[in-house]
Amino acid sequence: MFARTITFAALTLVLAGQAIASPVPVSSGKLAVGNSAEPLRTIPVYVKRQIPAEQPTKSPAGKIERYRRQIPAEQPTKSPAGKIERYRRQIPAEQPTKSPVGKIEPYKRQIPAEQPTKSPAGKIEPYKRQIPAEQPTKSPAGKVEPYKRQIPAEQPTKSPAGKIEPYKRQIPAEQPTKSPAGKIEPYKRQIPAEQPTKSPNGQVERY
Numbered sequence: 326m327f328a329r330t331i332t333f334a335a336l337t338l339v340l341a342g343q344a345i346a347s348p349v350p351v352s353s354g355k356l357a358v359g360n361s362a363e364p365l366r367t368i369p370v371y372v373k374r375q376i377p378a379e380q381p382t383k384s385p386a387g388k389i390e391r392y393r394r395q396i397p398a399e400q401p402t403k404s405p406a407g408k409i410e411r412y413r414r415q416i417p418a419e420q421p422t423k424s425p426v427g428k429i430e431p432y433k434r435q436i437p438a439e440q441p442t443k444s445p446a447g448k449i450e451p452y453k454r455q456i457p458a459e460q461p462t463k464s465p466a467g468k469v470e471p472y473k474r475q476i477p478a479e480q481p482t483k484s485p486a487g488k489i490e491p492y493k494r495q496i497p498a499e500q501p502t503k504s505p506a507g508k509i510e511p512y513k514r515q516i517p518a519e520q521p522t523k524s525p526n527g528q529v530e531r532y
Contacts, residue, residue, distance in 0.1 A: 376382055381392040396402055401412040416422055416431055423432040436442055436451055443452040456462055456471055463472040476482055476491055483492040496502055496511055503512040516522055521532040 376389065376391055381394065382389050383392040384390070396409065396411055401414070402409050403412040404410070416429065421432040421434065422429050424430070436449065441452040441454065442449050444450070456469065461472040461474065462469050464470070476489065481492040481494065482489050484490070496509065501512040501514065502509050504510070516529065516531055522529050523532040524530065
């Protein structure tokens with residue numbers, strides 16, 4: 326019985342010692358107060374520019390340095406292997422060219438420039454007109470065909486539903502008109518024609 330009491334007392338002392346020796350967490354508020362006394366360290370965010378902004382630069386090894394141009398700006402250049410070099414044109418500028426496989430070569434025209442052409446399958450070929458140029462045409466299904474006018478050219482027309490039809494004028498041509506709601510109607514003038522007018526809010530009034 327006495328040995329059991331001694332063992333229990335020893336175990337209690339060991340646990341109490343571990344509890345006292347454990348670290349006590351410090352609150353964030355006390356930690357911030359302790360660190361606030363330290364001086365602030367500045368971070369360099371701007372480095373003075375040694376090269377003017379209008380001066381071209383390069384950075385071959387990650388360091389910015391001046392770029393000295395060996396070729397005049399007006400001289401055309403190329404860079405086939407990543408190195409800029411002069412481009413010497415073998416074909417005159419006024420000569421049309423083509424590049425079917427990425428290489429520029431002269432384009433020899435087989436069809437005169439004044440001849441109309443078409444390219445239905447990506448190949449340019451002459452376009453033979455079956456309808457005279459002065460004949461009006463239409464292409465309702467993508468095919469050009471003559472357009473036969475049923476209404477004389479001097480007759481005014483309208484197309485309210487996409488179909489051209491004669492426009493019958495109910496108001497004489499010399500009569501002024503207005504269309505406040507999209508409908509043409511006679512305009513009855515309340516102010517004499519010789520009187521100057523203004524319309525600051527869209528309404529005609531004396532000036």
